[in-house]
Amino acid sequence: VFGNIGSMIAMRVGAEDAEFLVKQFEPVFDKNDLINIDNFNGYVKLLINGATSLPFNVKFYPPTKGDLELAKSLKQLSRLKYGREKNSVEAEILERGKIATPISG
Secondary structure, eight states: OGGGOSSEEEOOOOHHHHHHHHHHHTTTSOHHHHHHOOTTEEEEEOEETTEEOOOEEEEOOOOOOOOHHHHHHHHHHHHHHHOOOHHHHHHHHHHHHSOSSOOOO
16 A cells, blocks of 8 residues: 555554654654654655655644534534425435336346
């Protein structure tokens, strides 16, 4: 599989996964680097103009605090816009499953 991957990002992995991934990030990073990398950090290898870059480290932003009220409002809006009654959906599924013409054996 690795032969088909152009660009790769690895964040902290376990020892078993590090055994496979280390070959993709050597000689810059070793197995211990892959196992012990800090939260919100990763190692990257990019395919640039058909050539693979040397691996380098990258720092990611931690997730931002969500707005629960906004999420609740968006869910409600989605239900109003796209939601349908359960019975209607089930009836449509049954209708689609019907065979138009009997199959003769």
